[in-house]
Amino acid sequence: MSAVRFSVETVPLDRRRAAWLERLAQLGLQASGASGTIAVSPSSSGALLADLAGEAQALESVAHGPGAPVLLLLVGRGRARLTAGRTALELADGDLVALEMSTAWQMHWRTDFRAVLLRLQRGPLAARLGRVPVRLPVVLGRTVAAAAARPLLRTLAADIENLGQADLAAGEIALTELVASALLGEANAPDGGLTQVQAAHFRRVSAAIDSQLTNADLGLTDIARQEGMSARYLQRLFEGRGENFSDHVRQLRLQRCKVDLLDPNHARESVAAIGQRWGFRDQAHFSRAFSTAFRMTPTEMRRAAVPVDDGYSQRGRPTTHQPVPPAKTPPAGPQEATRPAPEPWPGDRHHLPATADTVHWGYVSRTLPPVLRVEPGATVTIETLTQHSGDDWDRMVAGDAGAESVFGWTSEGKNIDRRGAGPMNASVFGRGAGEGFGVHICTGPIYVRGAEPGDVIEVEIIDIRPRPSGNPLHTGKAFASNASAWWGYQYGDLLDRAKRETVTIFEIDLERPQEARPLYSYVWQPQADPFGVVHKTMDYPGVPVDHTLVEHRAVLEGIAIPARLHFGFVALAPRESELVDSIPPSYFGGNIDNWRAGKGSRIYLPVSVEGGLLSMGDGHFALSDGEINGTGLECSLTGDIRIRLHKAGAADAAACVTGLKAPLIETPDSWVIQSFSHLNYLRDLGRNAQAEVYQKSTVDLALRNAFRQTRRFLMDVYGLNEDEALTIMSLAVDFGVTQVADGNFGVHAVIDKAIFRGRSMR
Incomplete structure (x- = not known):
């Protein structure tokens, strides 16, 4: 059965909150707000895929006790703070997090947001994990499995309204394997000589860095001040893992750039623009760092991924791209500071x-x-x-x-x-x-x-x-x-x-x-x-x-x-x-x-x-x-x-x-x-x-x-x-x-x- 997108805005005012809560209840969630859209597609095994978007609000779990499903959530857009007991995680665009549905947690969205959610049955996932202890919630970081799970989730959500049972079942099996592998990777991730407390501090620091990767001026002292730590203590955390702050940030940024270069949705965006979005001001430096990390230039990676444009897939896009010297266009347009200052509050009649x-x-x-x-x-x-x-x-x-x-x-x-x-x-x-x-x-x-x-x-x-x-x-x-x-x-x-x-x-x-x-x-x-x-x-x-x-x-x-x-x-x-x-x-x-x-x-x-x-x-x-x-x-x-x-x-x-x-x-x-x-x-x-x-x-x-x-x-x-x-x-x-x-x-x-x-x- 294909999903039908539901929008709260189409419901009479006095029924909106009840309608929103009813839809979220399918996922085992409730909310503080009453605005947004949702499309839910169930699988024959009991898994649920959902594409969710809304205005700033809090989502929280409705605890189901032992044996409850595990929720996988991919942030498409927005900023949120996730709290579960003593654990607090900052989430931003592109973050993939695994959550228990058997315990209480809250996710406070501070902005408009969009997220893809997949509720997985615990049995198959637990069988794959074996006896390895896994503590949730956890942001699935830099493992290959997590990197593979993100585009698969995006693909399923992008076609959720036409998704067949066979496609969803295949996606569920693949994602169960990928999530299990990513969770095992997180459980066995080396923390060097860090104590348990230091490892928890580092995870908090890593989440803060992830949420600010677009800030080209991001520095160690900024993160230290934000997280209430001394800069020296933060340096020791990185040293305990055998790395330093700059290398850590650069590798995260390069991974984000790689994902965007491989994503057909960004095929129209220049390589330079992608690099700049993730904090690389210098195009030459970005290209060198990318080539060192992935053994190919950003342009070479894009060529292997970008589909051919037929010239008519969207209005206004030409069949050929003929370069024109940039100097032919004045440097400032009307959207910049050259526009005249608006007139003050005059009378009630105007001519524009x-x-x-x-x-x-x-x-x-x-x-x-x-x-x-x-x-x-x-x-x-x-x-x-x-x-x-x-x-x-x-x-x-x-x-x-x-x-x-x-x-x-x-x-x-x-x-x-x-x-x-x-x-x-x-x-x-x-x-x-x-x-x-x-x-x-x-x-x-x-x-x-x-x-x-x-x-x-x-x-x-x-x-x-x-x-x-x-x-x-x-x-x-x-x-x-x-x-x-x-x-x-x-x-x-x-x-x-x-x-x-x-x-x-x-x-x-x-x-x-x-x-x-x-x-x-x-x-x-x-x-x-x-x-x-x-x-x-x-x-x-x-x-x-x-x-x-x-x-x-x-x-x-x-x-x-x-x-x-x-x-x-x-x-x-x-x-x-x-x-x-x-x-x-x-x-x-x-x-x-x-x-x-x-x-x-x-x-x-x-x-x-x-x-x-x-x-x-x-x-x-x-x-x-x-x-x-x-x-x-x-x-x-x-x-x-x-x-x-x-x-x-x-x-x-x-x-x-x-x-x-x-x-x-x-x-x-x-x-x-x-x-x-x-x-x-x-x-x-x-x-x-x-x-x-x-x-x-x-x-x-x-x-x-x-x-x-x-x-x-x-x-x-x-x-x-x-x-x-x-x-x-x-x-x-x-x-x-x-x-x-x-x-x-x-x-x-x-x-x-x-x-x-x-x-x-x-």
């Missing part, structure tokens, strides 16, 4: 233009300094630019000072880094610094005074209008682009099987802005950007198209597209990562692409960082459900918005925002429950979530989450019981596919408010 100083391209970040600070209730006129303006530079950029400042790109450099969620090393993908995989030009962020984690920010769309062309030749007109792109649903299913990308340019008469009419279309031909890099596909945003290379043709004669003006991208900053790709939407909003979020609507988003940090962009003149060819009618838009703040726990808090954990759209006539394949992919998919979300999203998962979110909404907001909610969902709620173009697929549910005209909200 779109310029190189007020936008960020391709990412959101909790570290971005705000370009505007507002009081709750303020109105803002916010300008946005479409990333597709380069499709027709003459009509959509030329003569527009704001657009020219953002799109400025010559052979000497760019005015603004693009795809800022990516590596700053220009040689990684060959397109210049800040080349991640996002595409959207985002205006902001806007800091909302008083917004704190747990609150909800409401963005009311008062009005939206197309941005006029700045070119005097096109006065009174606005323009938009639609691209049948390589990331669209259609790309591998064309009738003639000839893969192509077709761009269609539309004109909007500003005296009749209710419709857009097609001007012409062209098939994308390889385009050389100002750096000389040739783009065979639309793999990088804002490349100015050379129209001497493409053939214009008449298209869609007699057709007019009705206006559905909306901002496809409305986001607060997520807390889970410093730089987040703008393409996949999530709990924080982002690239939602739901046309119902237009004039007169309100978008409610949960706050996860101080000030919220609101950004908007990805203007669409029109869009249909599904966004089937990969884009909408992409258009630069200006909007008037009002920003409100709903404080958590307020006595007058509306039922619709209480406990909100996902985007909610309200129109004058309906509620729109917006859901995705993964409600919080950054939390639930682990350290490589921004890559895995593209591979692990399905419409089925999105529909299941939309169903659960809608059931929760009807029960929490209108006080229905579950059976009543199910009836309403099947008779008066329309479920639709929002988009299949944005990595994290979207499904929405539209609830007509009229059906509740005889019933009040709670």
Whole structure:
């Protein structure tokens, strides 16, 4: 039986804690919190595999007495302190720990976390251990068996929702052998001349070092001070084991680097970045130390492990990597200290233009300094630019000072880094610094005074209008682009099987802005950007198209597209990562692409960082459900918005925002429950979530989450019981596919408010 991931956020508020404890009880655990997701897969022998993620909380065992299972726990992400009697261990990313389920212990997670748990039956493990005394809990350290167990656990957890009984049984047998071998290795590990007390001290010191390996400045005195020991005593501990502090730390770091180099999930990360993450500042020193330890260079080890990329496994990744001299890109981007200081708290009306100083391209970040600070209730006129303006530079950029400042790109450099969620090393993908995989030009962020984690920010769309062309030749007109792109649903299913990308340019008469009419279309031909890099596909945003290379043709004669003006991208900053790709939407909003979020609507988003940090962009003149060819009618838009703040726990808090954990759209006539394949992919998919979300999203998962979110909404907001909610969902709620173009697929549910005209909200 395959596992189904359960999310507490989909359960009515008054049932969340009970539901969370019920799921954890399967593993013999209980918790202090009531938030997170879990997927559990049982084996026929009684073993249980679980993939668990959540916010900071305490987990503890429910003691089962003699003969209880042994729990194996792998920390995917997070920091925790494990206490069992007099034993205390600090746990960090990558730590593998074996725990007794027959005795009491507590694990205090201080941060958001993700962990893989495997509950093993004691019998087979005890038979393998024989009479060798093993004391648990223990962190399985540098043994070969422990090193082999970690990737196997990760692999099983990564596919837990499709894991068959045979696969789990085979994994259970293999892991029992590996864990037994690792435990025997720990039991027989030489401690030199250390006494029992000194050996315990050393294990504590080793755990502290493991949790801080990313700190390049880590020193012996730091650990001594942290653990309440003298530096001299700490030196004697290492001497008793026949090693020194520096060698010990270096070997641990090299092991972590090796694991990442062999992990396909890190194939897109440069060797230098991996070394720097684990504390090696000097690339040459890292390479020498690695070669000495493993008898091959880091690059040679990676070549043996990294799979070939087909160029289309993820949006925005090219088929060839052509290096560009880093000097061609200015050293500082808008996400750095060059951004102007935000204005102080002024009145309640603001204008935020779109310029190189007020936008960020391709990412959101909790570290971005705000370009505007507002009081709750303020109105803002916010300008946005479409990333597709380069499709027709003459009509959509030329003569527009704001657009020219953002799109400025010559052979000497760019005015603004693009795809800022990516590596700053220009040689990684060959397109210049800040080349991640996002595409959207985002205006902001806007800091909302008083917004704190747990609150909800409401963005009311008062009005939206197309941005006029700045070119005097096109006065009174606005323009938009639609691209049948390589990331669209259609790309591998064309009738003639000839893969192509077709761009269609539309004109909007500003005296009749209710419709857009097609001007012409062209098939994308390889385009050389100002750096000389040739783009065979639309793999990088804002490349100015050379129209001497493409053939214009008449298209869609007699057709007019009705206006559905909306901002496809409305986001607060997520807390889970410093730089987040703008393409996949999530709990924080982002690239939602739901046309119902237009004039007169309100978008409610949960706050996860101080000030919220609101950004908007990805203007669409029109869009249909599904966004089937990969884009909408992409258009630069200006909007008037009002920003409100709903404080958590307020006595007058509306039922619709209480406990909100996902985007909610309200129109004058309906509620729109917006859901995705993964409600919080950054939390639930682990350290490589921004890559895995593209591979692990399905419409089925999105529909299941939309169903659960809608059931929760009807029960929490209108006080229905579950059976009543199910009836309403099947008779008066329309479920639709929002988009299949944005990595994290979207499904929405539209609830007509009229059906509740005889019933009040709670």
